[in-house]
Amino acid sequence: MIYALYLFAQPLAAGWAALEFVYPPEEKTDLAKLLLRGCAAWGLGCGIFALLYFCWLLSFPGWMRLYPVLEAAATAALCAAWLASWRRTPAFERSEPSNKIIFRILSAALLAEILCALAIFAHAVVVSPHAGFDTWAFWNLRAKIIYTAPEDWRRIFAGINWLPNHNNPLFLPLLTARSWTVGGGFSPDAPCAAGLLFLAGSAAALYAALSRLKNSETGLLGVIILLGNTRFSWLAAGQLADIPLAFFMLVSSAFLAAGNEDSPRAALAAGIFAGLAAWTKTEGAVFLFCAGTALILAAAVFKEGRGRLALFAAGAAPFLAATAVCNICCRTGGALNYFQPSPASELLWRIQTMLGAALAYAASVNCTVVSAALLLVLIPVLGFPAEKAPRRSIFIAGCLLCLLLAAYGAACVVTPGDIRTIVIRDSLQRLFAQLWPLAVFAFLLTLPTDIFRQSNQA
Amino acid sequence: MPDSVDYCDLTTIAHYFRRAVLPLVLAALVLLSLYSSLRTVCLLNLRALTRREDKVTAYLERFDAAKHALAGIGEAGYIDDKEAGAYRKLAQYAMPHTVISDGTDCRYVLGNFHSKPAIPRGFRIISSNTAGAVVLKRVSR
Numbered sequence: 001m002i003y004a005l006y007l008f009a010q011p012l013a014a015g016w017a018a019l020e021f022v023y024p025p026e027e028k029t030d031l032a033k034l035l036l037r038g039c040a041a042w043g044l045g046c047g048i049f050a051l052l053y054f055c056w057l058l059s060f061p062g063w064m065r066l067y068p069v070l071e072a073a074a075t076a077a078l079c080a081a082w083l084a085s086w087r088r089t090p091a092f093e094r095s096e097p098s099n100k101i102i103f104r105i106l107s108a109a110l111l112a113e114i115l116c117a118l119a120i121f122a123h124a125v126v127v128s129p130h131a132g133f134d135t136w137a138f139w140n141l142r143a144k145i146i147y148t149a150p151e152d153w154r155r156i157f158a159g160i161n162w163l164p165n166h167n168n169p170l171f172l173p174l175l176t177a178r179s180w181t182v183g184g185g186f187s188p189d190a191p192c193a194a195g196l197l198f199l200a201g202s203a204a205a206l207y208a209a210l211s212r213l214k215n216s217e218t219g220l221l222g223v224i225i226l227l228g229n230t231r232f233s234w235l236a237a238g239q240l241a242d243i244p245l246a247f248f249m250l251v252s253s254a255f256l257a258a259g260n261e262d263s264p265r266a267a268l269a270a271g272i273f274a275g276l277a278a279w280t281k282t283e284g285a286v287f288l289f290c291a292g293t294a295l296i297l298a299a300a301v302f303k304e305g306r307g308r309l310a311l312f313a314a315g316a317a318p319f320l321a322a323t324a325v326c327n328i329c330c331r332t333g334g335a336l337n338y339f340q341p342s343p344a345s346e347l348l349w350r351i352q353t354m355l356g357a358a359l360a361y362a363a364s365v366n367c368t369v370v371s372a373a374l375l376l377v378l379i380p381v382l383g384f385p386a387e388k389a390p391r392r393s394i395f396i397a398g399c400l401l402c403l404l405l406a407a408y409g410a411a412c413v414v415t416p417g418d419i420r421t422i423v424i425r426d427s428l429q430r431l432f433a434q435l436w437p438l439a440v441f442a443f444l445l446t447l448p449t450d451i452f453r454q455s456n457q458a
Numbered sequence: 459m460p461d462s463v464d465y466c467d468l469t470t471i472a473h474y475f476r477r478a479v480l481p482l483v484l485a486a487l488v489l490l491s492l493y494s495s496l497r498t499v500c501l502l503n504l505r506a507l508t509r510r511e512d513k514v515t516a517y518l519e520r521f522d523a524a525k526h527a528l529a530g531i532g533e534a535g536y537i538d539d540k541e542a543g544a545y546r547k548l549a550q551y552a553m554p555h556t557v558i559s560d561g562t563d564c565r566y567v568l569g570n571f572h573s574k575p576a577i578p579r580g581f582r583i584i585s586s587n588t589a590g591a592v593v594l595k596r597v598s599r
Contacts, residue, residue, distance in 0.1 A: 120495075
């Protein structure tokens with residue numbers, strides 16, 4: 001509970017104040033905009049504190065006990081700067097659902113989904129508080145090293161290079177170590193709390209992004225489908241980096257998709273979250289590249305200036321720099337390790353293995369796969385010719401999804417990673433979880449705007 | 459004639475088709491999601507909640523005494539009477555301040571024994587517990 005407070009309240013306060021400068025609020029706001037801003041603020045706050053912790057770790061490793069004081073001072077300074085630049089409170093507009101009956105039915109279904117997700121999460125955490133091998137060996141071990149040996153962490157990191165995936169980025173270990181430093185001791189509760197908060201954040205961000213671009217019913221539907229994939233809740237309880245990555249990818253996509261309605265500063269905010277995604281997991285670097293490409297394509301199709309791309313790059317820069325410094329400190333190539341091509345003679349075999357594994361995964365029919373198929377096949381077919389659809393948003397979200405799928409597939413085929421069936425099946429499940437919120441967001445954007453309107457209003 | 463053209467207009471047909479089919483698709487998605495979640499909750503093993511058989515927690519306790527004995531030691535070797543692999547990784551997780559290397563080349567060695575400890579020649583025990591985790595120190599080559 002106390003870790004949830006350290007991980008929620010303080011990052012939210014600092015992130016909210018910082019976001020006011022990065023992405024000033026509009027004159028009018030509503031619940032969806034406030035919620036999206038809250039999710040973004042919390043994510044940004046986590047990024048700021050992880051970065052601050054990393055800088056302190058590099059500069060004063062012997063004085064880690066003073067770090068909570070620095071964090072409190074940074075939060076106070078950000079809040080003071082925000083209050084000093086305060087102009088006026090945005091006017092709050094209350095938006096009514098277009099169909100109250102459907103809204104109530106969906107709310108009840110959402111409540112059931114939330115209770116189920118909490119039950120799954122609680123069960124997994126109680127049965128296995130340290131989670132699976134991937135969690136403690138890849139993520140929490142490095143958090144423990146940073147926390148217990150801040151003066152020696154680089155030497156120990158170099159010594160444990162016999163562990164697999166030792167070149168993963170450091171955002172999550174730093175955030176966990178920061179929670180232990182601020183909270184006063186090691187406990188598996190801190191990464192559990194982070195997992196729960198990123199799960200809730202993903203659901204809230206999806207609701208807010210869809211409510212903002214479509215309507216509140218579509219937002220509710222999105223969260224129901226998101227949590228209906230119970231693997232998403234399992235992975236969140238498993239404290240893996242896939243859920244924070246999915247959260248950052250979703251928030252970045254929401255800002256990118258909203259870019260033409262708002263100021264170009266949305267691209268700056270999108271860049272920040274894409275940078276955080278790259279700092280969270282290697283796949284985040286792929287997302288950053290795909291998001292940049294989607295922006296370039298949108299600029300060409302919708303006749304936009306290139307200023308957005310520059311703002312996007314500026315937003316991503318601080319966290320990309322942190323990723324690079326982490327890789328230098330740990331003497332790993334990070335994402336660069338994956339740019340070594342596999343031998344050309346293996347390409348055909350790798351493509352066959354990949355396709356075989358993907359088909360085997362799809363053939364293990366379960367509810368998640370069926371709902372994914374429904375989403376992937378039916379909704380774009382039925383919904384795409386909608387008259388009032390926000391075409392730029394659909395273009396950006398669809399482009400991102402297609403580029404990411406292509407990039408993931410190409411990375412698995414071209415790079416020399418292990419693609420034995422047991423490994424690739426696990427990877428496919430994780431990629432599925434990473435892309436799930438973005439897929440739900442992209443495909444629900446294609447729904448006709450008036451689909452939930454009552455027949456007498458249509 | 460203009461009426462029949464309107465009636466056959468593909469856009470209009472697509473509109474009515476969408477109006478008829480799309481709500482059904484969405485309802486199917488909601489029901490499928492609810493079914494998936496409820497089924498997963500029903501399949502949760504409630505007995506596991508009371509058993510508390512978490513291997514990692516058990517190993518953290520197993521290595522507790524060894525962790526204190528190795529405090530301040532930069533690197534320690536590791537020997538095991540089972541297949542090393544995962545146990546060495548668990549030992550590393552239990553002792554994050556010390557690099558756990560495979561073998562007996564270091565001055566200090568962590569022994570993880572599930573049966574009677576087999577002490578290598580030239581080492582003596584400086585810390586042990588009943589669970590079988592021992593810390594050995596090299597006394598001679």
